[in-house]
Amino acid sequence: MNVIDLMNHHVSVRNFKGEPLSEKTKQKLLIAAHAGSSSNFVQATSIIEITDEQIRNEIAEISQSAAYVKQSGAFYIFIADLYRQATLLEAHHQSLAPIKNMESLLVGVVDTTIAAENMAVAAESLDLGICYIGGIRNDLSRIKELLHLPKYTLPLFGLTIGEPITKNGVKPRLPLKNFVSENQYNPDEFTDLKQYDQVMENYYLNRPSHPKKMDWSTSQLKFFADVKRPDVADFIQKQGFSLK
Numbered sequence: 001m002n003v004i005d006l007m008n009h010h011v012s013v014r015n016f017k018g019e020p021l022s023e024k025t026k027q028k029l030l031i032a033a034h035a036g037s038s039s040n041f042v043q044a045t046s047i048i049e050i051t052d053e054q055i056r057n058e059i060a061e062i063s064q065s066a067a068y069v070k071q072s073g074a075f076y077i078f079i080a081d082l083y084r085q086a087t088l089l090e091a092h093h094q095s096l097a098p099i100k101n102m103e104s105l106l107v108g109v110v111d112t113t114i115a116a117e118n119m120a121v122a123a124e125s126l127d128l129g130i131c132y133i134g135g136i137r138n139d140l141s142r143i144k145e146l147l148h149l150p151k152y153t154l155p156l157f158g159l160t161i162g163e164p165i166t167k168n169g170v171k172p173r174l175p176l177k178n179f180v181s182e183n184q185y186n187p188d189e190f191t192d193l194k195q196y197d198q199v200m201e202n203y204y205l206n207r208p209s210h211p212k213k214m215d216w217s218t219s220q221l222k223f224f225a226d227v228k229r230p231d232v233a234d235f236i237q238k239q240g241f242s243l244k
């Protein structure tokens, strides 16, 4: 399968055989992760592989994705990381203000997400399945404790990787007309969700596991009915970022 076909066949896998990945496979995935682009070559990312069963179990509970976090062949936490630069700047008596601001945090988040998606695509190219685990942000303070994270780091998500037992069908994405425009933002097209709601309603009704009557707009109204993880901003500030 070429890379574009591979990407178009992406589905999250939540049902793994549980066989640990070989060291050779993990090496390949890590090399792919750190080959990604990086803003100003800051490389503001660290990856922690969770091999300790107790730590993995606790993160699994925190993320409310217990079964597949415990079962996967490898589990990585992706961390937006400016601690390297903080150490360097401190050693040279340079102000830390430039790494504390919102722009630097964004650089870390973007670099880290690129690394993770590189790893995800690499894993899928080896016929492995992946699932991101944003659920780690349910308790960032505990994740920080468990992983001994220093200031100027922010754990973003986990990535479970393993041999799939079963795979869901591909979830239809927004039509390109809702997603891409030319030269200017196109509010009319981007918010015209009628066609997509119909597609998603059919998808949800007919999918083999957990069929339900739901369309995308309704799912979004439900999801955004309350504020999620309101303590994230506090955590980020405690980690030394100014959010300004």
Ligand SMILES: Cc1cc2nc3c(=O)[nH]c(=O)nc-3n(C[C@H](O)[C@H](O)[C@H](O)COP(=O)(O)O)c2cc1C
Pocket (backbone or CB within 6 Å): 010, 011, 012, 013, 014, 063, 065, 131, 132, 133, 134, 135, 136, 157, 168, 170, 171
């Ligand atoms: C950053 C991020 C965090 C996610 N966190 C979780 C999670 O905690 N648990 C989970 O089951 N799926 C998680 N997902 C998977 C999404 O639910 C999934 O990608 C989405 O429903 C689309 O389905 P697909 O990946 O099968 O196409 C996450 C995805 C992303 C990108």
